[in-house]
Amino acid sequence: MPDTAVTGQPELSVVVPCYNEEAGIAAFWARLCPVMDAIGLTWEVVFVNDGSRDDTVGRISTLTHPGVSKRTIDFSRNFGKEAAITAGLDHARGKASVVIDSDLQHPPETIPLMVTLWQAGAEVVLGKRQSRETDSALRTWFSNRFYSFASKVFEVPIPKDVGDFRLMDHQVVKALGSLRENQRFMKGLFAWVGFRTQIVEFEVAQREHGTSSFNLWRLLNFAVDGITSFTTVPLRLWFYLGSLVSLVSLIYGTIIVVDALLFGSEVPGYPSLAALMCFLGGIQLIGIGVLGEYIGRIYREVKFRPIYIIRELRDE
Structure with a gap:
């Protein structure tokens, strides 16, 4: 059950990360307000403008609704959605917080069903998409492979087809x-903290305005962030692969020595030697690259830079 000991705060906070949503933010607001009013609990909204290049923050300033507190966080630049979600939750004051995109795909x-489950005792209510019809075939395949890999090697299981759309009790926040x-991988962090969890399914709608900035290249980088944040399996795999290659090389070297002792040494053999060197060199470079990815993450973390920088914070 929600902790009624927490006082002086709205019941619900709605955290909305925004990036170049000038065209669609009014439509989102028109859909959100009647839904939240019908729940019958006090609520606030926290907009996070993640360095938009259009007039998103200006459009947000025009949004009003009777009895609703609106907090606008304007970043100094684009820090990414993970940082925007973090900032929104940092400044949310509700007994529970809902994270939702403003493009109306969520x-x-x-939300009312999420709130009902929260009131019944759930501390986290996840929004799970029913299908991936709105995604391309390549993105669907890539996402399925990622979730399959993550379920096997991550420290904690990552629920499949579950994104950022969720409700969380203030204890979870x-x-x-x-x-x-x-270096934040929010799907992993959400799963890592645990708590009692329920799932509700929803159908992802097509974007009504604009286009998604989350292309396949960014999706690949996102997957790498997740893998390097929540498992050291790649490092372990390269240890095993290196051990295997070393064993094969030892066996091959022994065969060459024995062959030379028994039958003498011949000059021919440079093509096979060159091919072997290229193969081993490639293996080493890939291994160094994997190691470098982890070292790079350590390097970024030890500088202790802030997750985000706020240019302006407005309460209305």
């Missing part, structure tokens, strides 16, 4: 706030 009409790592 239907606000799902507080726990997330204690995790201040700079």
